[in-house]
Amino acid sequence: MTELRTEEEQLAAIKSWWKDNGKSLVIMIAVAVAAVYGFKAWQKQQITANQNASAMYQRMITLAVPAADADAEENLATSKHIAKSLKEEYQNSEYAKFASLLMAKIAVNSGDLNAAEQELDWVLNSEPKPLVKAITLIRKAQIDAEQGEYDSALKLLSGVTLEALNVQAGELEGDIYVAKGDTVKARAAYQKALDSKEVGSAQQILSMKINDLTAEEG
Numbered sequence: 001m002t003e004l005r006t007e008e009e010q011l012a013a014i015k016s017w018w019k020d021n022g023k024s025l026v027i028m029i030a031v032a033v034a035a036v037y038g039f040k041a042w043q044k045q046q047i048t049a050n051q052n053a054s055a056m057y058q059r060m061i062t063l064a065v066p067a068a069d070a071d072a073e074e075n076l077a078t079s080k081h082i083a084k085s086l087k088e089e090y091q092n093s094e095y096a097k098f099a100s101l102l103m104a105k106i107a108v109n110s111g112d113l114n115a116a117e118q119e120l121d122w123v124l125n126s127e128p129k130p131l132v133k134a135i136t137l138i139r140k141a142q143i144d145a146e147q148g149e150y151d152s153a154l155k156l157l158s159g160v161t162l163e164a165l166n167v168q169a170g171e172l173e174g175d176i177y178v179a180k181g182d183t184v185k186a187r188a189a190y191q192k193a194l195d196s197k198e199v200g201s202a203q204q205i206l207s208m209k210i211n212d213l214t215a216e217e218g
Contacts, residue, residue: 053095056082060099064106079103087122097123097132104139113143134162138169141176150176167193167202174209183213 060082063075083099090096104119120140128136137156144153153176160169170193177186187210193199194206 053086053090053093056086056090057095057098060102064102076106079106091126094129094132097126097128101132101136101139108143113147117143130162131164134160134165134169138165138172141169141172145172145176145179148179150180163196164198167196167198167200167206169193170196171202171206171209174206178209178213183216187213 060079063079063082080103083103086093086096086099100119100123104116104123107113107116107119117140120136120143123132123136124140137159141153141156144150144156154173157169157173157176160166170189174186174189174193177183177189190206190210190213194203194210199206
């Protein structure tokens with residue numbers, strides 16, 4: 001009888017607890033389930049968005065290297081449309097930034113430096129990752145240097161801290177100082193780039209530029 005009573009008391013206790021807490025427990029379970037399914041749906045959405053953005057960017061690359069019989073104006077118009085869509089629909093994706101960099105290159109090739117700088121400014125204002133930021137700073141510095149805005153270009157290069165691009169930034173810095181007539185700083189910039197462990201195939205051209213400075217000085 002004691003065991004039976006104990007079981008009845010336990011059952012009564014469970015019923016009482018369920019009466020007081022059952023609804024809130026159901027709600028908690030429902031919220032947890034919704035959160036899990038919501039996260040999975042969000043993940044799926046992110047994957048789909050990334051795939052869409054990737055496909056759009058790949059299309060831009062194809063247009064940038066057109067077939068011999070391609071319509072250049074039509075390709076350019078399509079590229080601009082895709083880039084605009086990427087920046088509007090997938091603003092936070094890296095593909096939107098890649099698209100803007102590609103449009104900047106196309107603009108430079110056509111001589112439209114203002115359009116190129118607008119594209120590069122968009123990348124810099126969209127919180128790019130370190131590598132993309134460094135590439136963008138160097139390209140913008142190249143444009144400024146091309147227009148004779150040497151101090152602005154040097155300021156941009158000072159923001160390149162990624163070791164992998166120190167050689168490219170250093171060589172451009174040296175070229176700018178040569179254009180300014182400051183051979184001492186030009187030599188220092190070339191030498192710093194030459195001493196970098198990332199110098200690679202740039203070693204020969206950097207050595208040649210240093211030798212050219214020596215010949216001019218002497």
